[in-house]
Amino acid sequence: MVEVSQHTLVPEHRLVDDDEIDALLAEYDISRTDLPKIKRTDPALPDEAATGDVVRIERDSRTTDRAVVHRLVIE
Amino acid sequence: MSTNATPKEIGAIDFGLMNPEEYRDMSATKIITADTYDDDGYPIDMGLMDPRLGVIDPGLECKTCGQHSGSCNGHFGHIELAAPVIHVGFTKLIRRLLRGTCRECSRLLLDEHERDEFAERLQRARDLDDDVNDVTKAAIRQARKADRCPYCGEEQYDVQHEKPTTYYEVQDVLAAEYPQLIAEAMQPDEEEDRPATSPQELADATDIELSRINDILGGEFRPREESREAIERALDVDLSEEDLNKLMPSDIRDWFEAIPDEDVEVLGINAERSRPEWMILTVLPVPPVTARPSITLDNGQRSEDDLTHKLVDIIRINQRFMENREAGAPQLIIEDLWELLQYHVTTFMDNEISGTPPARHRSGRPLKTLSQRLKGKEGRFRGSLSGKRVNFSARTVISPDPTLSLNEVGVPERVAREMTQTMNVNEQNIEEARQYVRNGSEAHPGANRVIRPDGKVMKILDQAKEELAERIEPGWQVQRHLSDGDIVIFNRQPSLHRMSIMAHEVVVMPYKTFRLNTTVCPPYNADFDGDEMNMHALQNEEARAEARVLMRVQEQILSPRFGENIIGAIQDHVSGTYLLTHDDPEMGGLPRFNETQALDLLRATGVDTLPDDDGTDEQGRPYWTGRTIFSELLPSALDLEFTSSTGDRVAIDDGALVEGTIDEDAVGAFGGEIVDTIVKQYSETRARVFINEVASLAMRAIMHFGFSIGIDDESISDAAEAQIDESMENAYERVQELIDTYENDDLESLPGRTVDETLEMKIMQTLGKARDSAGDIADEHFDDDNPAVIMAESGARGSMLNLTQMAACVGQQAVRGERINRGYEDRTLSHFKPGDLSAEAHGFVEDSYRSGLTPREFFFHAMGGREGLVDTAVRTSKSGYLQRRLINALSELETQYDGTVRDTSDNIVQFEFGEDNTSPVKVSSSDDNEIDVDEIADRVLAAEFEDEGEEFAGAQATNLSESADDRMDRDRPSSPIDVPEVGDD
């Protein structure tokens, strides 16, 4: 089977540790559920991602060098 | 809003069911009689027009609150229903609850474990903003699976819902003679050609033990549903009977009353606010009379509102029901009346229920009841709230006026006299205000009304205007006519993007149309074939300031859609600058102008001195080239270099056009490089001046050269004609060759295509090439000064393809991307042999529009043309709906101060706006010409501290007409507006 996450067009999805999440939530003054979502079944996610985790997605951007997005993993 | 009302902020809105007790508490009176007025015309007490429900007649006092009509909003009454009825709005929820709860103890049919699980899932769905319905539906689905109540053990039956408001319990009952029926079905049947079934065979087929089968046959065991179904399937018979047990609203109410609060919460219902039994009405609120006013007709007769009619019906049936019940009428009659009451209450709330005949007026017109008032385009939401009509607005036909600035709009005097702006009179403007009042409401610029400090509004009448003017003091307000320089909002539907609504400065003009500069046609997508536009006069200082700073046309030159200018030169402007700056050796090189001509070209611009000449002619008179004249409009320090789409290199050095032709790519709307660069590197104001001046210069230029197009401009020489004919002949031959190969089965199919498809593709290709080569021949023949060529080259209008079709060959007509294949059996028209594959039999138009089409070609052309028309019609409606959906989905997203884009419930949509925190209009549109921020900063600073040097664009006249007008003195900073005196004639 094709490993989607290895494709050049799929940006890096990295699981974020709790400290980083806390910092992120504090920075934007939000709770976890205010984050954009990503389905657990999304093939781009690392295998160990579980519901409730937060992933950090780093995309190449045409205007800025990279665009960072955090998403909450949901069912 | 009345003056003593305090605006309040709405913190939250709760939706839920209403407690019947609350209906009674808020009711001003119980309504018991269906009559409205007595013989003397007075409303009857405890009738539908009871004076305690509010007042509609002016002068009368409300019996509940004591206020007069206008200030009293009316008060609800109530009807005590003789028997409970179902609320039509909740039939689905009622059905779900009936199916998911126990018929005996009313508990949710989930064990504690399941219930907690669903409660948890519900909370999670709420946190994640998922659809709560998904969870509650799943809970009901799970609950329905239970055969027996996990709490009391009662057997559960399915609930059937017969729309709109009837519910049945379906109880499967075994017919008494079930064993006999099975035994009969096991006997052989000659007629149906059915063999006998032995008990053993039946046992094997159904997987039931033989002894059990025997028990069943002996009538000693009643089989459970599963085994019964299996037996019936094996024997191919249907023996069960359904018994429908109707659930009366009172039964349902009792049932729901016993549902525990905790169980209701699992279904997403807040039991504190909405008990399920409240969905069964026992008391009906009666809307205040102000919500259903009666109208007095010309003949003195009263005509009642549809809602009142409906309420009359309800009360009548309600009374009959009570009387019959008291008299001990038979159950059948009671049930009929109950159903009738249900019908009236249902149609009172919604008169467009499928399966129910709508309640009708005596005339046969269906009544407009509650839900009809709210629903649809003309309903309360879309019609009255979102689509509210507004004051201070005007609509009329638009027409072009090239003398206006793109910031301006020409407003007919009649409109200006109707629209007003409120002046707050003070020491500084009192004379001005008095002059407006003295001019009166008939003359422009005058005033229509004055408002005294105590709030009294006085109309300015012709007889009293002089005296009124003298009485005006500081603190008064004068509603003066709209006049030159005021800011208004201008709009053309469909308002698909931000630039569909822009602010313009008013120029009051004679005649009856709105006038606008042609350069603002692209953002509005306007033309002048009868288009109408709307204008809105702004009514407070804040709105005017906001409009001026954010919405003015010049602030919208760059489109946020693609980050380049959407306002610029169009059509003749482009032809004009092209003619002015094009260097064609065959046409005598760059156009040259003598002093008079040069001054004439620049006369409508702000340039009033000519630059150094470019040389002298044979007679020794100085001349200026078109490029030099064009350069006068450019900012003096502009450096720019780009390649236009025609491959022409355009170079601007230090504000002088040194090379290249100015065409659409340079100054056009939709991304003209020069305009784009000026907005981004200079200012909106400088860009506005530039566009205005380019448009004026171009118009003078095109008039200088003269520009027209006629049918002869598309004619080609006989030689070229012959050449085209020859190439057509060749193409036909090649097509015939292809057909021959195909018919000999020699055609090799392309990969992934059938032979037929391959043939079609190759024919299309050949014919496409034929048209192109015809176009090339024609193109060769046309001179460079051919107006159609100039327009196509410069990007002003039309393309070389259009020219090809006019002059050489229209080409293949297509329907659904294929050659035309429809019509008769195996042929397109009856004139062709069946199976004819030739070009002419499938819609190839060899002729040109100028030479004219043959009847067959004309017919094929109409077929292709029709598809185009249908396509556009479908596309506009489809994309309009798509746009609406998209806008509604995105409308509440907002960029916050922390840079995130969030929706109304603070969910983050983007961590940075556009993921790069960059506005598309602030970005350079090409890699070649990056925005040099340092350079801009230097220039601004230099301009700030330098007295001389380039005149800052902002110091120039705000608009063209002002600079053309002698009222405007270029050296004088903007002066307070003089109000001209207007004669009384």
Ligand SMILES: [Mg+2]
């Ligand atoms: Mg039009």
Ligand SMILES: [Zn+2]
């Ligand atoms: Zn009142």
Ligand SMILES: [Zn+2]
């Ligand atoms: Zn039960």
